[in-house]
Amino acid sequence: MASTTTNGIGHDRSRSTPSLWTRxxxxxxxxxxxxxxxxxxxxxxxxxxxxxxxxxxxxxxxVDHVFRYGYFT
Structure with missing residues (x-):
């Protein structure tokens, strides 16, 4: 039977903060x-x-009604 030991030094990318582009x-x-x-x-x-x-x-x-005084004038 094989066993694996983790010491917490690795970095889990699935739990990392979102990238700059995502944010x-x-x-x-x-x-x-x-x-x-x-x-x-x-x-x-x-x-x-x-x-x-x-x-x-x-x-x-x-759209015309909503933006009549806004972006498109």
Whole structure:
């Protein structure tokens, strides 16, 4: 019967901290998720066509409506 002894000196890469690129990517995703324009677009997309009509927005114009004062002007 064989036995193995570990002394804790080795480095387990599966438990190491995320790489710089992983952390950077996660940070950018967090920024995007917290963006007010994206949040508003998601809320409007979740509405029914009748609810959108009450607001004067058609489903195909949600992005135009949300970003009318933002990034694209």
């Amino acid at each position: 950077l990517g996660n940070g950018l995703l967090t920024i995007a998720d917290n963006n007010e324009y994206l949040g508003q677009a998601r809320r409007l997309q979740a509405m029914s066509d009748a609810e959108l009509a009450k607001r004067g927005v058609s489903r195909d114009k949600i």
